[in-house]
Amino acid sequence: xxxxxxxxxxxxxxxxxxxxxxxxxxxxxxxxxxxxxxxxxxxxxxxxxxxxxxxxxxxxxxxxxxxxxxxxxxxxxxxxxxxxxxxxxxxxxxxxxxxxxxxxxxxxxxxxxxxxxxxxxxxxxxxxxxxxxxxxxxxxxxxxxxxxxxxxxxxxxxxxxxxxxxxxxxxxxxxxxxxxxxxxxxxxxxxxxxxxxxxxxxxxxxxxxxxxxxxxxxxxxxxxxxxxxxxxxxxxxxxxxxxxxxxxxxxxx
Amino acid sequence: xxxxxxxxxxxxxxxxxxxxxxxxxxxxxxxxxxxxxxxxxxxxxxxxxxxxxxxxxxxxxxxxxxxxxxxxxxxxxxxxxxxxxxxxxxxxxxxxxxxxxxxxxxxxxxxxxxxxxxxxxxxxxxxxxxxxxxxxxxxxxxxxxxxxxxxxxxxxxxxxxxxxxxxxxxxxxxxxxxxxxxxxxxxxxxxxxxxxxxxxxxxxxxxxxxxxxxxxxxxxxxxxxxxxxxxxxxxxxxxxxxxxxxxxxxxxxxxxxxxxxxxxxxxxxxxxxxxxxxxxxxxxxxxxxxxxxxxxxxxxxxxxxxxxxxxxxxxxxxxxxxxxxxxxxxxxxxxxxxxxxxxxxxxxxxxxxxxxxxxxxxxxxxxxxxxxxxxxxxxxxxxxxxxxxxxxxxxxxxxxxxxxxxxxxxxxxxxxxxxxxxxxxxxxxxxxxxxxxxxxxxxxxxxxxxxxxxxxxxxxxxxxxxxxxxxxxxxxxxxxxxxxxxxxxxxxxxxxxxxxxxxxxxxxxxxxxxxxxxxxxxxxxxxxxxxxxxxxxxxxxxxxxxxxxxxxxxxxxxxxxxxxxxxx
Numbered sequence: 001x002x003x004x005x006x007x008x009x010x011x012x013x014x015x016x017x018x019x020x021x022x023x024x025x026x027x028x029x030x031x032x033x034x035x036x037x038x039x040x041x042x043x044x045x046x047x048x049x050x051x052x053x054x055x056x057x058x059x060x061x062x063x064x065x066x067x068x069x070x071x072x073x074x075x076x077x078x079x080x081x082x083x084x085x086x087x088x089x090x091x092x093x094x095x096x097x098x099x100x101x102x103x104x105x106x107x108x109x110x111x112x113x114x115x116x117x118x119x120x121x122x123x124x125x126x127x128x129x130x131x132x133x134x135x136x137x138x139x140x141x142x143x144x145x146x147x148x149x150x151x152x153x154x155x156x157x158x159x160x161x162x163x164x165x166x167x168x169x170x171x172x173x174x175x176x177x178x179x180x181x182x183x184x185x186x187x188x189x190x191x192x193x194x195x196x197x198x199x200x201x202x203x204x205x206x207x208x209x210x211x212x213x214x215x216x217x218x219x220x221x222x223x224x225x226x227x228x229x230x231x232x233x234x235x236x237x238x239x240x241x242x243x244x245x246x247x248x249x250x251x252x253x
Numbered sequence: 254x255x256x257x258x259x260x261x262x263x264x265x266x267x268x269x270x271x272x273x274x275x276x277x278x279x280x281x282x283x284x285x286x287x288x289x290x291x292x293x294x295x296x297x298x299x300x301x302x303x304x305x306x307x308x309x310x311x312x313x314x315x316x317x318x319x320x321x322x323x324x325x326x327x328x329x330x331x332x333x334x335x336x337x338x339x340x341x342x343x344x345x346x347x348x349x350x351x352x353x354x355x356x357x358x359x360x361x362x363x364x365x366x367x368x369x370x371x372x373x374x375x376x377x378x379x380x381x382x383x384x385x386x387x388x389x390x391x392x393x394x395x396x397x398x399x400x401x402x403x404x405x406x407x408x409x410x411x412x413x414x415x416x417x418x419x420x421x422x423x424x425x426x427x428x429x430x431x432x433x434x435x436x437x438x439x440x441x442x443x444x445x446x447x448x449x450x451x452x453x454x455x456x457x458x459x460x461x462x463x464x465x466x467x468x469x470x471x472x473x474x475x476x477x478x479x480x481x482x483x484x485x486x487x488x489x490x491x492x493x494x495x496x497x498x499x500x501x502x503x504x505x506x507x508x509x510x511x512x513x514x515x516x517x518x519x520x521x522x523x524x525x526x527x528x529x530x531x532x533x534x535x536x537x538x539x540x541x542x543x544x545x546x547x548x549x550x551x552x553x554x555x556x557x558x559x560x561x562x563x564x565x566x567x568x569x570x571x572x573x574x575x576x577x578x579x580x581x582x583x584x585x586x587x588x589x590x591x592x593x594x595x596x597x598x599x600x601x602x603x604x605x606x607x608x609x610x611x612x613x614x615x616x617x618x619x620x621x622x623x624x625x626x627x628x629x630x631x632x633x634x635x636x637x638x639x640x641x642x643x644x645x646x647x648x649x650x651x652x653x654x655x656x657x658x659x660x661x662x663x664x665x666x667x668x669x670x671x672x673x674x675x676x677x678x679x680x681x682x683x684x685x686x687x688x689x690x691x692x693x694x695x696x697x698x699x700x701x702x703x704x705x706x707x708x709x710x711x712x713x714x715x716x717x718x719x720x721x722x723x724x725x726x727x728x729x730x731x732x733x734x735x736x737x738x739x740x741x742x743x744x745x746x747x748x749x750x751x752x753x754x755x756x757x758x759x760x761x762x763x764x765x766x767x768x769x770x771x772x773x774x775x776x777x778x779x780x781x782x783x784x785x786x787x788x789x790x791x792x793x794x795x796x797x798x799x800x801x802x803x804x805x806x807x808x809x810x811x812x813x814x815x816x817x818x819x820x821x
Contacts, residue, residue: 101711102712120711120713121672159667163667164280194323221658222660223280234704237700240725245726245728248736249729249730
């Protein structure tokens with residue numbers, strides 16, 4: 001019997017949104033346009049138009065060893081070219097940012113190849129080959145997984161995910177890498193590690209509260225869906241915990 | 254998941270003081286307007302002090318405006334003050350780093366410089382091997398000699414150097430026993446009087462457990478253990494004990510029986526506060542990583558002072574434990590730097606963990622009839638998986654909801670590791686106090702972690718991925734290669750050795766099981782008696798209050814050196 005992923009339990013909209021983001025067969029809505037050059041500027045790893053720095057020669061020239069694993073795994077474009085490994089890191093507000101750290105990791109794992117995600121409370125990083133990264137980053141910035149006010153691309157100094165929102169609805173950022181400007185758009189004035197950009201990068205208008213709540217992947221009893229209300233979700237976690245406990249106590253059972 | 258109502262929110266006073274003029278339930282606020290470091294008197298003091306240091310030594314030092322993030326100093330948001338929980342004292346965060354807090358230093362000094370050494374083996378050597386008479390008079394005389402020698406004075410030889418009493422004034426030895434007749438014969442200045450120090454039921458229990466043995470509670474000079482290490486404590490004490498026996502009982506300094514006394518004082522009759530650590534941790538005995546959680550809960554004396562409030566007693570262990578294990582052990586011994594303080598203080602400031610824990614107490618009483626304010630093994634709820642799941646789930650959900658309902662509370666605990674540790678601690682404490690079973694408490698901790706992670710799609714830093722997601726499976730395993738009863742676990746237990754925000758709370762969960770049962774001790778009655786000593790510099794019944802005193806610079810530590818350095 002073929003295994004069919006279920007992408008997690010739960011009857012709430014939060015649970016359903018989580019499944020939608022994880023399920024690679026579900027096409028996520030494209031909400032905004034961010035150009036390739038703008039993605040490169042925000043990432044700050046290379047100058048737009050510059051060649052990709054390499055960590056090794058292209059695989060086609062490298063003379064790979066006779067390795068059964070290499071025959072099974074098709075290299076990504078970045079790996080083929082020998083790109084170095086770089087990163088994008090997001091901070092996501094607990095006030096209904098459309099994606100959240102573990103949710104990102106789970107979703108990336110289902111949707112992307114050749115990645116190394118890391119999950120913390122205030123940030124989530126993913127590392128991969130540079131040209132793959134740029135493609136993934138474009139997807140992450142343009143789709144419903146991103147909101148310009150509640151999500152932020154931050155390589156360092158990520159403090160903000162749990163803080164109250166600023167008066168204009170933006171998540172706190174000590175470096176103020178992006179600003180809500182007079183035309184209603186959020187524009188990056190610094191790259192993800194806080195180096196000033198030569199020009200602003202427009203990532204569009206913040207989504208409204210109704211949209212954010214409808215697309216949220218975090219339970220929140222004040223601004224969203226209370227965790228307590230999704231009984232199936234809670235009972236699922238209890239079940240996992242109970243099974244693990246019993247196995248550790250008496251593995252024969 | 255039947256939520257109960259608690260009208261009183263213990264953290265609200267702190268939130269109102271920290272975020273003055275702001276609605277603690279509001280979602281929005283203003284940032285970037287606080288003037289950076291100018292908002293903090295302590296940071297201003299640092300700048301001034303640094304300038305004086307730079308002028309004197311000619312080397313640059315504290316330059317936050319230049320060096321922090323290339324010109325963006327701390328304080329783009331409000332730099333918060335903190336109330337040390339249940340102390341009523343508000344302090345600056347900087348003052349809770351152990352370098353800036355003499356009470357925290359003394360807390361650890363007082364543990365590291367302590368060993369307990371039995372007298373019975375030595376007395377048998379004296380009586381059976383040497384034919385010496387041991388009487389109450391000789392014991393008291395020996396204690397006079399020992400209290401002369403232990404700080405570093407000579408008792409046998411000519412032309413010896415000695416230590417300045419003013420520099421080692423915190424060094425002394427007292428004794429204790431479970432035998433009233435023996436205790437009556439000891440000079441009061443040398444006796445830890447169990448009857449006077451403990452509530453009657455605890456005293457009776459301790460005396461029964463200790464029996465007729467006579468034990469020395471030894472505290473070597475703070476300055477010695479600081480200059481050397483925890484492994485020094487038993488060596489220093491054993492040397493002075495040996496010399497004191499020689500002097501008090503007129504022994505030959507070189508006779509073979511001295512070896513028996515040395516063996517007893519260094520090995521056979523010694524209770525170290527912490528066991529030696531494996532080579533990869535590179536620490537000797539009496540260093541923080543070797544303290545078993547059960548023993549640590551006996552060091553902390555809040556259960557003696559608040560026997561009817563096991564939650565309070567446990568919360569004092571949390572405060573003391575996070576300070577020692579997070580700030581000093583993991584934060585400096587094992588890691589270095591200053592970041593760990595921020596994790597640890599979350600568990601003992603602003604009455605947040607206190608509120609969550611008392612919610613758990615109310616819940617366990619409301620649903621299971623456990624009268625938590627009258628500790629007793631008789632009315633604890635049976636530690637089944639269902640009960641643990643129910644208690645941990647409800648306490649976790651409540652705590653998450655409090656953070657959600659009060660955005661300033663979330664902002665107070667701005668880090669996921671802070672919140673994870675606090676929520677899981679309240680869950681674990683509710684389970685351990687409610688059931689009287691430390692492993693049930695640990696199991697509740699791990700369910701809390703899983704619930705938290707799934708609810709908010711985040712937990713703590715990377716390390717939580719391992720420890721807290723495999724903890725369910727080892728919380729009830731007791732085979733030595735897989736698990737232990739909570740009392741025997743410690744900071745060096747597999748999987749516990751790397752994560753801030755856990756070890757102090759685990760110790761409290763272990764202690765809570767016993768405090769909930771009304772036990773007089775958790776692991777070793779001798780340790781419980783040793784740290785009940787009112788002569789100690791640090792009051793182990795009130796660690797959080799003592800830390801607050803250190804923060805506001807009202808704590809007087811040992812280790813005075815002004816006698817031997819130039820006057821400033």
